[in-house]
Amino acid sequence: xxxxxxxxxxxxxxxxxxxxxxxxxxxxxxxxxxxxxxxxxxxxxxxxxxxxxxxxxxxxxxxxxxxxxxxxxxxxxxxxxxxxxxxxxxxxxxxxxxxxxxxxxxxxxxxxxxxxxxxxxxxxxxxxxxxxxxxxxxxxxxxxxxxxxxxxxxxxxxxxxxxxxxxxx
Amino acid sequence: xxxxxxxxxxxxxxxxxxxxxxxxxxxxxxxxxxxxxxxxxxxxxxxxxxxxxxxxxxxxxxxxxxxxxxxxxxxxxxxxxxxxxxxxxxxxxxxxxxxxxxxxxxxxxxxxxxxxxxxxxxxxxxxxxxxxxxxxxxxxxxxxxxxxxxxxxxxxxxxxxxxxxxxxx
DNA sequence: GAGAAATAGTTACCAATGTAATTATTTCCA
DNA sequence: TGGAAATAATTACATTGGTAACTATTTCTC
Numbered sequence: 001x002x003x004x005x006x007x008x009x010x011x012x013x014x015x016x017x018x019x020x021x022x023x024x025x026x027x028x029x030x031x032x033x034x035x036x037x038x039x040x041x042x043x044x045x046x047x048x049x050x051x052x053x054x055x056x057x058x059x060x061x062x063x064x065x066x067x068x069x070x071x072x073x074x075x076x077x078x079x080x081x082x083x084x085x086x087x088x089x090x091x092x093x094x095x096x097x098x099x100x101x102x103x104x105x106x107x108x109x110x111x112x113x114x115x116x117x118x119x120x121x122x123x124x125x126x127x128x129x130x131x132x133x134x135x136x137x138x139x140x141x142x143x144x145x146x147x148x149x150x151x152x153x154x155x156x157x158x159x160x161x162x163x164x165x166x167x168x169x
Numbered sequence: 170x171x172x173x174x175x176x177x178x179x180x181x182x183x184x185x186x187x188x189x190x191x192x193x194x195x196x197x198x199x200x201x202x203x204x205x206x207x208x209x210x211x212x213x214x215x216x217x218x219x220x221x222x223x224x225x226x227x228x229x230x231x232x233x234x235x236x237x238x239x240x241x242x243x244x245x246x247x248x249x250x251x252x253x254x255x256x257x258x259x260x261x262x263x264x265x266x267x268x269x270x271x272x273x274x275x276x277x278x279x280x281x282x283x284x285x286x287x288x289x290x291x292x293x294x295x296x297x298x299x300x301x302x303x304x305x306x307x308x309x310x311x312x313x314x315x316x317x318x319x320x321x322x323x324x325x326x327x328x329x330x331x332x333x334x335x336x337x338x
Numbered sequence: 339g340a341g342a343a344a345t346a347g348t349t350a351c352c353a354a355t356g357t358a359a360t361t362a363t364t365t366c367c368a
Numbered sequence: 369t370g371g372a373a374a375t376a377a378t379t380a381c382a383t384t385g386g387t388a389a390c391t392a393t394t395t396c397t398c
Contacts, residue, residue, distance in 0.1 A: 007248040014235035066183035079176040
């Protein structure tokens with residue numbers, strides 16, 4: 001590991017010794033989550049950079065691939081990527097200028113735009129997907145199916161806890 | 170939930186039906202992780218914004234609080250926050266200009282700088298910590314101690330899997 | 339069916355963070 | 369002990385993302 005989570009844990013320990021009332025395990029969990037996220041993000045971006053992609057542009061291409069005629073609106077793409085429409089506009093600019101995506105005004109609803117994969121875009125994503133799946137399989141090798149299921153359950157439960165915070169605010 | 174994870178899962182389903190060989194559960198897990206992270210980050214930043222803080226500046230203050238004389242080098246802070254030294258320099262600029270942190274050249278090693286909490290900074294972090302701990306407790310309310318421990322274990326195991334990817338590259 | 343409200347996309351601007359290069363200082367070792 | 373290598377901090381620049389404001393169009397509602 002490049003950088004170590006231990007520095008943070010030591011700091012938390014020192015605070016716990018000074019001040020009463022810290023839910024220490026949960027504090028560590030939240031921060032550990034942050035740390036793991038950074039590693040996850042970095043690992044996949046590193047691989048995708050070999051193809052001139054990053055997580056966002058790759059997922060955008062994959063989501064378009066999944067659709068009928070490889071065609072998708074920026075708005076739906078924004079939902080699928082969990083990204084702002086602003087970000088999707090810029091992403092589309094980038095993908096169009098790379099020649100992977102075509103952008104046409106929609107005839108049915110003139111507020112809309114239709115993004116579709118070009119042949120080059122389709123080829124690219126079909127070429128990249130297997131390598132990424134291989135990476136994912138290697139990443140999760142040590143997890144049994146039961147552990148995968150349990151992790152999924154705990155992540156969704158964590159989501160519920162976070163939703164509760166939002167409602168309270 | 171503002172934005173929904175379902176859009177992504179549906180896209181993944183559509184791809185899985187078209188192309189063989191996708192480790193679907195693991196793909197969903199990686200993306201779910203990303204989604205949860207965004208919610209986590211947002212929830213705490215929202216709360217901290219009430220005090221003119223964000224996750225980074227708050228953790229910086231907390232880490233300084235944990236140290237002897239509330240004093241810390243930018244370099245050590247960078248390790249504790251898992252942030253680049255560049256980022257810590259800017260963070261320190263911000264905290265100094267807010268009056269929460271004092272920055273002095275080190276006499277022992279003239280390459281170094283010593284950051285220390287001002288009285289105002291100490292008061293601020295001591296005021297904010299209990300509220301954040303309360304938030305954390307509410308967030309994790311539904312988790313039994315066993316679930317917390319299991320989540321911790323799975324997160325660290327996930328970290329090992331990611332480290333393996335790095336070594337392979 | 340006309341005005342209000344909602345929706346789609348874009349733009350201008352801002353926030354957070356990272357990499358690479360630079361400077362100053364210290365440490366290592368031949 | 370003197371030069372090479374390592375370390376600490378900073379700066380300039382790039383990347384990635386978001387919010388708010390705006391325009392154009394569609395839909396809803398009275």
